[in-house]
Amino acid sequence: MFPEFHSDNLLEKEKTILNKMESNKRFIEALLQNDSISYQNFLKPYQRVQTELGDLVTEVSHLNSVKNNEESQTIYSRLLPKLSEYYTDLGQNEEIFSALLKIQKAEPTLNAEKTKVLENEIRDFRLSGVGLDKTTKEELKNIRVKLSDLTNQFSQNVLNATNAFALHLNEDDVKGIPESDKNSAKQPDGTYKFTLHFPSYIAYMTYGENREIRKKLYDAYCTRAPENGKLIEEILNLRDKEAKLLGFETYAHLSLATKVANTPEEVISFLDHLALKAKPIAEKEYSEIKSFAKKLGRDSLEPWDLTYYSEKFKKDSFSYDEEIYRPYLEKETVIKGTFQFLEKLLGVTFKQANTPVWEPSVLCYDLLVEGETQSRLYLDLEVRSEKKGGAWMHNWKPHFEDENGKRVLPIAFVVASFPKATETQPSLLRPSDVVTLFHELGHALHHLLSKVKEPFVSGVNGVEWDAVEFPSQFLENFVYEPKVLELFAKHYQTKEPIPSSYIDTMVKAKNFMSAMGVIRQLEFAKFDMLVHKERPTETRVQEILDQVRKEIAIVIPPAYNKFQNSFTHIFAGGYAAGYYSYKWAELLSANAFYSFIDKGVFDLDHASHFRKTVLEKGGSSNAMNLFREFYGKDPEIDALLRLNGIAA
CATH class of the missing domain: 1.20.1050.40 (Endopeptidase. Chain P; domain 1)
Structure with a gap:
């Protein structure tokens, strides 16, 4: 099969x-x-x-x-x-x-x-x-071949720079680091190795008490792959040429030709409108962190202090500590419970499959709908040095029927970089890891539940880029629902369910500093749209970023921060002039999510309607039309603000 x-x-x-x-x-x-x-x-x-x-x-x-x-x-x-x-x-x-x-x-x-x-x-x-005439076609072809090479080079440079850096620390240097992260970092010689791979990096930035080491890690992280500065200039130059050859004003206009949003101006207006609502709240949040840090003797807050003091403030405000949740979020139990949740939410079941995998820790499941095998899912969730960082869903095969009526079933991979299991401890996840898992499974379900018979518009194929995050963001919101957590949050040793007080705290803490998070996404999204509206030099790219930060950002990083050199989403991924999609799709997902919450989460009739109007139809119709078919009207921005804890 x-x-x-x-x-x-x-x-x-x-x-x-x-x-x-x-x-x-x-x-x-x-x-x-x-x-x-x-x-x-x-x-x-x-x-x-x-x-x-x-x-x-x-x-x-x-x-x-x-x-x-x-x-x-x-x-x-x-x-x-x-x-x-x-x-x-x-x-051509x-x-x-x-x-x-x-x-x-x-x-x-x-x-x-x-x-x-x-x-x-x-x-x-x-x-x-x-x-186009022959000469122009040839020019376009050369541009695309060159772009393919440059974007791959960009990505590889980031991976090489990430792999090249490591700090070997002694016991005194790892004060404050949770035992589980220390176990992951422990080396045979008794030292602790911290790297720029995200699970390792974020562990030290969140908990490491040694400020000098936090600064070393921060400096290394935000100055990775300096050679990419010149590549960005080349990539943007070639993209602009490509757009002009095809008759578009800018690459931003070309990018939007295949999306739901119509013009760069419409996108920028949407981002500015959200920034207007979120920035005053973000400023208040930042002011609260600074006051809290001051009480602890830190008069000036630098970027390498922010995650550390935010975590301390979060613990102080809510007694919230991601670490206390980890024993209740053992990877295998979370997967099993997540499948139970999806069965209750959408009426789909998962059955483990025995098949060759590329790594012993990879798991494989067949997905069944109403008793019939519909698709196959591979899960590769633990961090490895030879694996690229981050998390993603990769579709291997779409659902379709060929010209002879033969049905092909869809297959997808969900990949993440969760803490690695050791000889003494299984892989224990943070609540944020569970959010990542739900997010990527949302993408996978969009692909795997397709009933579309044409491969080019089946599953995630053919879905407008600014709507492709809709099902993934919709699903991740359920992580904070008590009814959902109760299904799988159980202590890995005692099997005791997570205390309800922990769930209450987690729900309250969900939108802690969320306006600052929104502002950061808006900063990235506006920068992306603006650099693709012109053909900037390396220097001009920095000027645009500085200008956007002046307008939107709450925390202005040091001048040596070259975040853009590792912004693989837009310079090596599919998000060029499309990073705004995360927030655009979140508008749809927030409205859909609250439609489930208002019905008490588990309502199979409502779920069936969602499955049939959105998930099963893939890219076979305009995403906004599918949303309206499900929701009955246009999405409202109030739901997005509510989701982020921002007053309308």
């Missing part, structure tokens, strides 16, 4: 991809020879062979992310320019474009899914440069 995932033989995988690109070209040429081109005899098989290639590429890119080594880097770097060239050539193929226009004209009564595939393809062909 499901193919096995094999993590060996990368060279063989590379060869298969190269062969597949060539066979696809020949296959598509043969399809174009058909005297009477139709959706069924052209677009159905066309989608299938492109999806097959995408699935093969996913295997290599996934392994480069979770088992990163010299071989994976070399092979992935070799493939990228060839893939970029393949997709650029394809996107006038014959395919002409075939799509013929289908659109000859078959005006296609169903909604097929119509969306056709509309998206025609739009994307136009964005690929169809209709």
